Amino acid sequence: MGILNRESDEMVMKRLCGDAGHIVEMLKHVFTNQRGCDIRMALLFASGLAGYSCHQAVKEEKGVFQVVKTNTGKKFYFGDEVNKYLLENPNSVTGLVNAVVDLPEKKVLELVSSFAENCGKDDMLICGFNPGTIYTQIRQCWEGIYGNMTSKYCKNPSEYPLLFGIVLQNILILSVKAGAPKGEAGEIAIEVANAISKMDNDSF
Numbered sequence: 001m002g003i004l005n006r007e008s009d010e011m012v013m014k015r016l017c018g019d020a021g022h023i024v025e026m027l028k029h030v031f032t033n034q035r036g037c038d039i040r041m042a043l044l045f046a047s048g049l050a051g052y053s054c055h056q057a058v059k060e061e062k063g064v065f066q067v068v069k070t071n072t073g074k075k076f077y078f079g080d081e082v083n084k085y086l087l088e089n090p091n092s093v094t095g096l097v098n099a100v101v102d103l104p105e106k107k108v109l110e111l112v113s114s115f116a117e118n119c120g121k122d123d124m125l126i127c128g129f130n131p132g133t134i135y136t137q138i139r140q141c142w143e144g145i146y147g148n149m150t151s152k153y154c155k156n157p158s159e160y161p162l163l164f165g166i167v168l169q170n171i172l173i174l175s176v177k178a179g180a181p182k183g184e185a186g187e188i189a190i191e192v193a194n195a196i197s198k199m200d201n202d203s204f
Contacts, residue, residue, distance in 0.1 A: 012159065013091070013166075019153035020166040023049075026145065027171065039171070039178045040188075044127065046164070046171040047189045048138035050093045051196030053150075053160035054085040056142070059200075060157035070120035075202045078116070085161035086197050087112070093193050096165040100172045101186030111191050119198065126195045127188055132204040138196055168193070 007015070027045055031038040058065065058081045066079035087094045087108070094108060118124045126134055142150070154160055168189055175185045 009091070012162070016153065016159060016163045017166055019149075020163055020170060022153075023145065023149055023164075023167045024170045024174075026149075027167070028174075037174075037178075039175050039180065043168075043171050043175050043180075043185060043188055044129075044134070044192060045138065045141060046168040047192035048134060048196045049142060050161065050164040050168040050189075051086070051193035051198075052138050052142050053164040054082050054093060054193070054197040055200065057085055057157040057160045058082050068119070072120065073202075074120045074204060075200065076119045076198045077200060077203075078198055082197050085158075086194060091162055091165070093161055093165040093168065093197075094190060096169040097172060097186055097189045097193075100169055100176065101182040101189070103183065103186040103190065107183075107187065108190055111187065112194050115191070115195050115198065119195075120203075127191055131195065131199070134192070135196060135199050135203065139201075 024046075027042045028037050031042045031045070055077060057063075058077075058079075063081040064079060065077040065082065068076045068078060070076075084092070086092055089095055090099075097103070098108075124131055150160065150163065154163055172185055172189060176182055
């Protein structure tokens, strides 16, 4: 009976695609002003939420991080389990991003490696923003929508990255339609999602 009740990957994707639309509309609304939707900020937050969801999925499933501690006591969270959600299959965050922008693997690895080499440095920026500032805003956004969106849409934490990967994919499509170069939009998505996936409250 349990097998009969189990959703196929296709069914999960279809269900979450419908739910992701509500979050996409929320982001569009939040970042709309008199001049229209600030699609760059919507992209930044969609990317951050996708990265945050990878970290939270591992955390809530009691998974294992490879914790890197800097000389100043800041901690960053790497490892296969977070990368599984972020990088390693067609339905990972990167897979869903690349379904739209098709970044070369070399560029993805360059963005991931750059963060690993520079995390914790005083002058490190994420797409021009202070890491602590952007992380805090993403965390607050996550907490603000968790009760009435994320926890209702996802049957378990492993679905978080898929839900927010779909959200990010849709915001990317809107960005490209609005005139953003595919490569630039894709690099923003991967840079931000990767960075936020490796952070927690003790990273600052």
